[in-house]
Amino acid sequence: MVTFNYSPEGKEFTATFAGRLDTMAVQKLSEIVQVNLPESPGTSGDKIIFDLKDVEYISSSFIRICVSIAKQAGTGKFSIVHSQPLIKKTFKISGLDELLNVS
């Protein structure tokens, strides 16, 4: 459901998600994601990228996690990529697409 990849050159930490990220799934994922994140992402200069290419559903709890991590990382250090149109629309309706830098 989630895999992690770190690119030292670009100091980019990518979490690639797949499937339905409903409330139950997010409960399980939440800790895994936090454990695997770089320490103090904002100060270390790492960029955090959530790749949602194969995600077909997101719950509000997943959006909350995104917001929490984006705030930790700081401005311009967090982005969401490869979201499918329906997922992108979900972020837009939440009003958080700009904060989360969704594309």
Add this chain to the structure above:
Amino acid sequence: MAVNLVEKANDIIDRAQLAAAEFQQYNQEQTDCIVESVFRAGFQNRIKLARMAHEETGMGIWEHKVIKNVLATQLVYESIRYEKTVGVISSDPRTGITEIAQPLGPIFAVVPVTNPTSTTMFKILICLKSRNPIIISTHRGASKSCAETVRICYEAALEAGAPEDCIQVISSGSRDFTHMIMAHEKIALILATGGTGLVKAAYSSGNPAIGVGPGNVPVYIDESADIPFAVKSIISSKTFDNGTICASEQAIVVMESMEQQVKEEFQKQHCYFLTPEEIIKVGNIAVVAETMSMSPFIVGQPVSVIATKAGIIVPDGTKILMAKLDGIGKEYPLSYEVLAPILAFYSAHDYHTAMNICLDLNYLGGLGHTACIYSNDESRIMKFAGLLNAGRVLVNTPTSQGGVGYFYNHLPPSLTLGCGTGGKNITTENITAKNLINIQRVCRRMPNELWFGHDQAEFYDESRTTDEIIHNYYKNH
């Protein structure tokens, strides 16, 4: 001065209120007679008023304004002619409910400079059909042509027996005065068509409002589309009255695999793709950087004028300036709504990206308005429709003529296009006379047998399960 303005506002609204009081006594036949008389007068003057609007505003193409005037009179009249808007409009013996149409009262109607005479006639017709007096507020750039339109319509209305002061006009000289009337307690409804500020003012007034603001219409040309047909259709729409209709196309989105073919077709049909430097020059004059709103100096202007203002040279006979953009938002001024023959153009490497671009454009000032897809794939059409927030999703249709209804579909002909809550409207409908009546419902006693046949004590019995109660409730023997 302020006192004078208050007195002036009170005088106008008091007159309208008296007209409303008288008007509510009219029956359907009397009302229809007035509407027909106004339609005939407006239609008779369609060419004169189109020329006046064009000369006064310097916007658009007068011949196209004639078509708009035809839409606003003949076609609107045809669509509301047989509609019941007075007294009992429906009665259902099965439910015992009878619906009665009641007028709203004085309506304050704001008319945009882009479609001044047509919107004036349209709003007058739908207000009179619903027995509401109307106070028209004109844009200062179109006050003469609107005043003449009102004069023609008002005389025709009076000749047919309409109440005195059922149509009044004020020139929008003072914003304070407009706001004063908007907020006046005796105004029943504001019917505002115009820019974002105006629509917001209407909704902030404290009075009910139907305010229709800007659009930013994305057009997706799907792989299954007939490209020459799509391009021809888009050009016929975007050049209609030099793009002044708010439902006009703003951006074309295609997939990379089709980009070359679509570009060549636009070029073949006399559209010019701007260079990156020219895109910057046109963007600078087309969109005001501080507000990211379109410049009034280019609205409704032909390509030749826009090119001169931008300091660029384009081939003679160019119909539309095409701007291939890599992004959306403040760094790309031409990604915003521009009511002129300028089109943004996007190429996406896959279908999902194309849809995401359409979504971004939709959310960049065009929520709830109009979107368009050229496709022969029903599933793609429905996916597109489900994704975008648009009151009108037009299929294989020029959006200027498609959005306003009648010509290419069965939407009611209208020059006020509801944008739903995305555009802060209460409806996504094309506004027409039926939106301007209060419907009373006379509800006759018809006891519901399910309710009264059920042992109500069950609802207070916590030992009963939901399934048991529901089973007993619907048991019919």
